[in-house]
Amino acid sequence: MTTEPAALASEPETATAPVADTTDSTVTLQVWRGDPDGGAFAEYSLPANEGEVVLDVVHRLQAGPAPDLACRWNCKAGKCGSCSAEINGRPRLMCMTRVDELPPGPITVAPMRTFPIIRDLVTDVSFNFAMAKLVPAFSPPPPPAEGYRMQQIDVERGQEFRKCIECFMCQDVCHVIRDHEENKPAYAGPRFFIRIAELEMHPLDTNDRRDLVRQQMGLGMCNITKCCTEVCPEHIKITDNAIIPMKERVVDADFDPVGWLGRKILRRSKTSPTETAAISAYPGPSPSAPAG
Amino acid sequence: MATVEKATVSPVTIGGTRGGPDQPTVRKDRWWLQPVVTATVLTSFVVYATWAAFVNKDYYVGATEHRDLISPFYSPCLAGSCVPGSHPHIVLSQWMISPAILILIVPLGFRLTCYYYRRAYYRSFWLSPPNCAVADAHGSYSGETRFPLILQNVHRWFFYLGLILNVILTIDAVVSYNQPGIGIGVTVGSLVLTVNAVLLWCYSLSCHSCRHLCGGQVRSFAKHPIRYRLWKFVTPLNAHHMNFAWASLVFVALTDLYVRLVASGTITDFRLF
Amino acid sequence: MPEYETHRYDVIVIGAGGAGLRAAIEARARGLRTALVCKSLLGKAHTVMAEGGVAAAMGNVYSEDNWQVHFRDTMRGGKYLNNWRMAQLHAQEAPDRVYELESWGALFDRTKDGRILQRDFGGHRYARLAHVGDRTGLELIRTLQQRAVHMDIDVFMECKVLRLLTDGDGAVSGAIGYWRPTGDMVVFESKATVLATGSIGRSYTYTSNSWESTGDGHAMAMWAGADVIEMECVQFHPTGMVWPLSVRGLLVTEGVRGDGGALKNSEDRRFMFDYIPEMFRAETADTEEEADAWYEDHINYRRTPDLLPRDEVARAINSEVKAGRGSPHGGVYLDIASRRSPEYIRRRLPSMYHQFMELAGVDITSEPMEVGPTCHYMMGGVRVDADTEASTVPGLFAAGEVAGGMHGANRLGGNSLSDLLVFGRRAGIGASDYAEGRSGEPSVSPAEIEEVVADALSPFGRDGGENPYDIHQDLQSCMQALVGIIRTGSELEQALEKLEELKERTGKVSVSGGRAYNPGWNLATDLPSMLTVSTAIAQGALHRKESRGGHTRDDYPGPDPELGKVNFVQRQNAQRGYAAPVQITPEPLPQMPAELQALLEEGH
Ligand SMILES: Cc1cc2nc3c(=O)[nH]c(=O)nc-3n(C[C@H](O)[C@H](O)[C@H](O)COP(=O)(O)OP(=O)(O)OC[C@H]3O[C@@H](n4cnc5c(N)ncnc54)[C@H](O)[C@@H]3O)c2cc1C
């Protein structure tokens, strides 16, 4: 049932399964097997089961021919964002990708490209946890005894971004770091742009993170090509509702002559005291900074 | 005993050896189709618009034909070289080359700095990236952080200027319903000008800067009910910004073409009623 | 000598779900050196899957609501097997914990006047669940995670704890585990240790739980000598998906029935009318007409039997399937398509619509769903002191699903998330107090470490032994078939025998490959916990000779008032580990003060 793992790294296109394997009842997976020392696609064929998702097939491989095949998963319901991988070259959740919705022929499953490999389909996503530390915290006024009052229209804006399940596929697909490793230390990525936007649009927040997001988190590196939006499994409109509004807010702060003139005349600072504090407390991204 | 005191907490690796195949993309679908189509349409438009802007004739159908139709490429016709009847009140009489060059700066700048077109040409011309999960064609990348791309931030100013043009083109459309010597009526030409103006309004109102200025920039909608309503109005338009961008682009060229064909006498502008 | 790294902390928290995060935040806020250890990435814990909401008597929708009513609802739902003090603290403190989340950045849905909106749920007298659409758990975990990140709590992710370590006097002084990415061993020395490891669902074939729910905390506590209680009380949610097999067990929210869905068997009969228990007869509709009218008018009509408590519905579905009136894939039908308009369904149940559309190819606006019971929640767990969450072993604390007592024999929807917050915080305080009061640095025994390491690595040394995946599958089938929703004495005895066999096989497991991110090996290290927990469940079920809440005995179909006054306490004595026997003794429930007792009577 299982073919020998074959090294197909250079030419997966030619790796068509034997004729007998392409019938409806067989599913062929080319799974990346490897670690920091290198790797290759290994091909496996299994009888297909009705309604399966790619993660099911991976599980069957683990229980059968490939017991040490590494992959992350938790909920198997598209809710935790653990099982991100690149299926047929596109970032997707393995647990939400049905085998029967993919075009016939072998399915390639590779780890996320942007992050260092640990083993097989598992990558080291600590980049994202390091970036998460750099976002200045929510800072509301002290709460009244009865709790804060907010309107649904205001919370809905932030709620869209809080749907994020941290699958990090937007980070993976973003060419700023996917194709340019050297940008990583100075680029927080779309996942954290929506986090910043969420806080900036929070009706109770008192921080101003515009300079921070422009100067240190690399908002200007994004060229709004929208791949993050295309891959987001939560259908968050990352570019339209977070990145572009943040770019516009930066324009308000830095590129709007009318605003600048107004501030000059009224002698107002565009940074609030809290923001100034946040920026001076900002440790600056350093590639080797430990999370702890 | 090999004990390491406080060695690591979840270690952070930012760089490191990557996994997966070392090739520009593993995608097997026709990912190249989208950039190719975009590039083709944009190039065709640029070629046509350049030609139309430089020919400097056949852009106005005037009273002699009992019409008042002006090509959107040439309106407002400010140059001294403008054909009689096509002038608004202000005239820059010194300007003798094509009047289109004068005003096309605005729509050009508006569209060049438009968030949607940026996406389109960064992908299809600059290949940065050509499509999602397909490698960027460039070795280094600094996004929009340096000159000249940092100038994209002036988009808002072109938006304001674009609004002025929209008003003028709307007036052009309205006056085209008055056919000199015949009276008020509807011609194909007046309809074309109207559709063109409507599409341009849709494009401008669905602009991201517009959405921001309407209400996107406030922290709390509840405290700014009017701006919230404005924002609520433009947000659904904004979702279709890409469609309006293409529709208005193609239609503005068609409008010019139509006026041109009528002005050159190739076709006559049919009067409906 | 095995190689390992050592970390020293005041407090370590094992588990980064809602309970663990909340505990770590509290300990860190006290200025203690705090570590948070979890076996998957931060923010992926099972808490993220919770949908419905957090129960807290804030009274935003019904001002009549208060902690007393919440307390009464909780006790009645738990069939009075709850630890009364926990139920009281929970009801009293939940609102503050929810407000606190909001000041940390959570965005709950709002009422018209801008307060936190609350929704209705089974067993709660008033609309009480603060929520964010159908992703409340995500909001909760993300808020706590973001809070924790800014407090400089050291997080050890993808680090699996294998065993708790004790000092010479039997006090818990740390833990040993391994980094999943590398397979390297890690030792923690800590003055206080908090367990927050969540559920046990992975011992069953069909479960709504994630792979992490292997009951490690329950098992580790027992191996350290701690008491666990009420292990027989496992909640089966009546409606999980049954087809396709790949999603079997995935939750179908109670909201489907709340919004008009009806359960039907293969004969198209609304069978729930045949299963109305005596206790609920007075308040339940007995004709379809009345049940349907209830949706519009709660005052003049009685409640539909489709919305009986979870344990009743799960049992009814089970009986229908056993009687041969099930659906083709072994469930029953849940039909909302013929009862509500497609627009209504899509508006009210967007995520269910998509879940069925994308994963099962079923359009719930035109076809019925196939559903069946799925293992959902563990009411039992580590026996703790209600105020401090201290276990019966010094230095060890427990909070969240791993702790027992709060929910009695059956948990109400929404009471878990609030449980995590209330008792997570209290465990953090309890552990901090203990750590501050503990003299000297904790010490762990190298011999014990060596033994655990040798044990954990032993599968690599064997060749051609048992396959861990096979053992896991056999364990799941055994628990599913013999210790499922409906239990009988003979089957439970059979299960206990079978478990002994599986323990023996586990001793012979072999795995291939290296230590770095090796799922086969990881599973091999999960097996001991699952076996210990399964044994405790089966044994508890055998001893509780009555039916109560989540525990149903075919051979003892009714409740026994005498057994309603005791907890079944299980512990390991001198011999510890998955292969060692577990003792079980009935012990009286803590005595409730008269004024609370009076509160309960009032409700009747
Ligand atoms: C589908 C679904 C819907 C639900 N909906 C609701 C709802 O609407 N309302 C409600 O109140 N409740 C709900 N619940 C129940 C509730 O979500 C859980 O009871 C609760 O989240 C448990 O939280 P916890 O903090 O105790 O543990 P978990 O969130 O399960 O976290 C366990 C943590 O322990 C770690 N861990 C486990 N073992 C080890 C080990 N050996 N070493 C290191 N770390 C370890 C894990 O990595 C994880 O971080 C729902 C449950 C499910 C499955």
Ligand code: SF4
């Ligand atoms: S839109 Fe910006 S952030 Fe998103 S993928 Fe493209 S470059 Fe990256």
Ligand code: SF4
């Ligand atoms: S924004 Fe979307 S794609 Fe990015 S991490 Fe969150 S859920 Fe994933």
Ligand code: FES
């Ligand atoms: S396993 Fe949770 S998103 Fe796929």
Ligand code: FES
């Ligand atoms: S015109 Fe396209 S975004 Fe402004």
